[in-house]
Amino acid sequence: MKNKSPKNLVVNVKNLEVFFKKKQIINNVSFQVYKGEIIGLFGISGAGKTTIIRVLTCQIKKKHWKGIVTVTNITPGKKQNNSKILEKIGYVPQLELLNLYYDLSPLVNVEIFASNYGIKKDNALKIARDLFKILDIPEDTWNNPLKNLSGGEKKRVSMAIGLIHKPSVLFLDEPTTGVDANKRYDILNYLKKLNRKLGTTMFIITHDLEAALVCDKTAILREGKLLEFDTPYKLISSLASDGQLVRFTIENLDEKIIKKIKQYPLCKDISRTGNNVIEVFIQDLEQNYSNLIEYIINNNIKIISMSRDIANFRRYFQLRIKEEEEKEFKEK
């Protein structure tokens, strides 16, 4: 599996703080990323995801941040360092509209961007063809103006351009937003495929909690603080009963009923996931499962159906953010 020797350390962030005009945007963030990992950076809007990536990609002046940061063993900040880092990383921005030459073809776009890394035309086109094939970009579009491609195709061309110089790390900002629901999984699968074939370390900023499926590690940010940084599996297992839950569909579900169930002594958490649906986490689910059902029935609550499941990352994320909000509320 992934080798955690210092040699394979691709990104190292220690006690990172970012200030804009005295306002602290990032608060004491530390994490390490090793070669070949896919990192998902999650957090609600304004959490500071883009800001962290912008530090790593040399877009924020050194005077705005403190702490130890290395990307491919080089510290961003100084001009020469920045250009060395930029040679080794790739960036796939959120909006193709603003970041590609729309009137030129995918191959010409590749040629332009590749030339900045000193890659000659023939070589660039060869690499591009390989990438386009991996990404299933239809061959008859390669020489058409980019604006005629579909949204998903543009996104994939943009990814190919980010990978044209075989970077050690690829940063992707919201790779699945603006792509329709079933294509989102395609994009994520392509990323996984590229990661396996090329061994590229990847950073994915996203609101799409489904993306955790392809991530080796997930980072959860809230108001500039890094709450968690671990494998999604480990994070989910940290929930009560290793993340196992019971899902009930209940007739005439309302706040009163939820409150009642919450009063069950071993209940850890409840989240309402549908009009009539709740998911309940309790301590030691295995032993207390039937006990819970008894409690519910005894309270004259009518269960329509029920099932057992393991929490997904979305559920974990919601609970974790809620926990943090409650903690903050108590402190005040």
Place this chain on the structure above:
Amino acid sequence: MQQNLRKKLKTQLFRILKMIKKEFRLIKIDPWNLLIALLIPPGIILLFAFMTEEAGDPAPLPVIVVSNDSNTFINPNNYTSSTWDNYTIPYLKAVNKSNLLDLKGYYNSTNEPYSMEMARQELLIGNINTIIVIPIEFTELLQLGYPGIIECIIDSSRVSKIQDNINAVYDSIQIFVRDNNLSPQFELKVFEKFSVPSNYNLGLNANFIKLLPLMVFGIANVLTILVIVKENPISRLLLTPVKKSEILLSKYITYSAVLLVQDLGIISAALASGLYIRGSIFELFGAIYIIGYSGISMGLFISSLSKSKTEANQLFFASFIIIILLSGLFVPLGSMPIYLNLFAQILPLSHANPLVNSVLSKGNSIFEYHFYVLLFVSLALNIITFLVFYKRRYEV
């Protein structure tokens, strides 16, 4: 160490060349601008070649009067000498009174041995159209009852202006005769300077000077005002090792190359339609080139400053109107209030006309005041553009 540097320069050069290639690709997407830039100026010249008359303007003609009247005159009949000059001042008053003349200066060659040279210099620069010379025997002839003589040297590079000049000088003579109750018999000796030889296209020369600078400057402006602001992918380019300076430099190089082609077209069209170039053709080329370059500099400056295409267009219109109005084409710089005049001095177009005029019809070298001002203004704009572009924030 040195090898490292060489390698670095080599990759830098590679990137710049590729960026230039990119610029040409972007131009090719929308070739109309380029076609306009390359075809309109020669086209207009060819059109104007058929137009022989230039439109005259009724403004008073600037003159300098040089008087030799008080020098010692030796009468060739009886070898008596005299230094009479009683009529000098009355004549000067007449010049001043004439609505057709604008007396820019008066030199008395008795006190100022280089009077004639100084006046000729002014004619060469284009500050005046005519030198009126009061001959040595002026007062003597009039006192003794002979017809008076006035000489004048006229800038005849603008054909239609010759007669205007002569008429204006006659006007001063008529006023002089009337005011001093003299006999109206008078002799006017005219010397023409800077004439366009008659086998060339006289009208074209005049129009060329008026139209070309405006056209070249304006087109270079239009060609470049959107070049930076509309290139969105710059923000992503900047996340590759390419430098801002390389991106901007390649734009200057690309559009300078376009200018070269444009100038070749202009010069060819001008020669084909019979333009008379008193100076060297290369210097005329240089003059047109520096005017175009100042246009590019202005255009890229506007582009680097603007946040959107609309803003670039608005800035272009605002600046272009000011530059034209204060260029001296409509209102002579000299008749502007001092603060406007000073401001006009740093606008490129104010120097473009005099420069072309000087090279084309006076045969001067381009390396004179107006050239250096244009060069200086362009370079200053270039530096500011680089600074603005460096400060400009690009975010992905």
